[in-house]
Amino acid sequence: MIVVDSVSKTYSAKHGATKALDNISFNVKSGEVYGLIGLSGAGKSTALRTLNLLEVPTSGHIFLEGVDLVKKNAGELRLVRQKVGMIFQHFNLLANRTVADNVALPLEIAGWKKSDIEKRVLECLDLVGLREKKDAYPALLSGGQKQRVAIARSIANHPKVLLADEPTSALDPLTKGEILDCLIDLNKKLNLTIVIATHEMTVVKRLCHRVSLFKDGKIQETLEVKNGLISPETEYGKALVRDF
Structure with a gap:
């Protein structure tokens, strides 16, 4: 469904360049709920926004159903984006x-x-x-x-993919549960592929099938979520899960 291949993103500034993503690769299966998790500034939201080219990669490729989005012109990209829905932390209504x-x-x-x-x-x-x-x-x-x-x-x-950027961060715990239930329902009823950037372990436990752990713009490891739990092997991953 989605293949992210060797993607980097660098921002230029007066005081030098900042690398927000550093050669990341992962893939998302059709009908899967895939989590991009990490602390603030880890690169997860930037990675999410490259999936519909709201953030254009400095290098690398983004494939949606075998189509390389990086090679699309503006008009073609507008049509592709109709297949990709997106929700944000602050609703944007x-x-x-x-x-x-x-x-x-x-x-x-x-x-x-x-x-x-x-x-x-x-x-x-x-x-x-x-x-x-x-x-x-x-x-x-x-x-x-x-x-x-x-x-x-x-x-x-009728999108095939829903991108969710910290969609529950601004909500209280009870309301957060209602939104997660809604997303779970849509994933099952519509076979909707969901990619979600989050720093909340509650979201990971209830919603995700697999997750990639981000730090300093790099993916540290990718894990399956089994019975609402992940078992990191890296020291960073273990600390991340413990601190969540």
């Missing part, structure tokens, strides 16, 4: 649009017919349990409801 209109936005951009948009919006809101909020504005929603709207918007275009 438009305050002046209702819940339904927020979910409809990517469909409007993609040129869907109005009648098809209305049907699909309700389908997506049903999937996240928020049909009754379709006419509400974001200011009237709880944090968990806002994130569920963001999830509904991210799946509106």
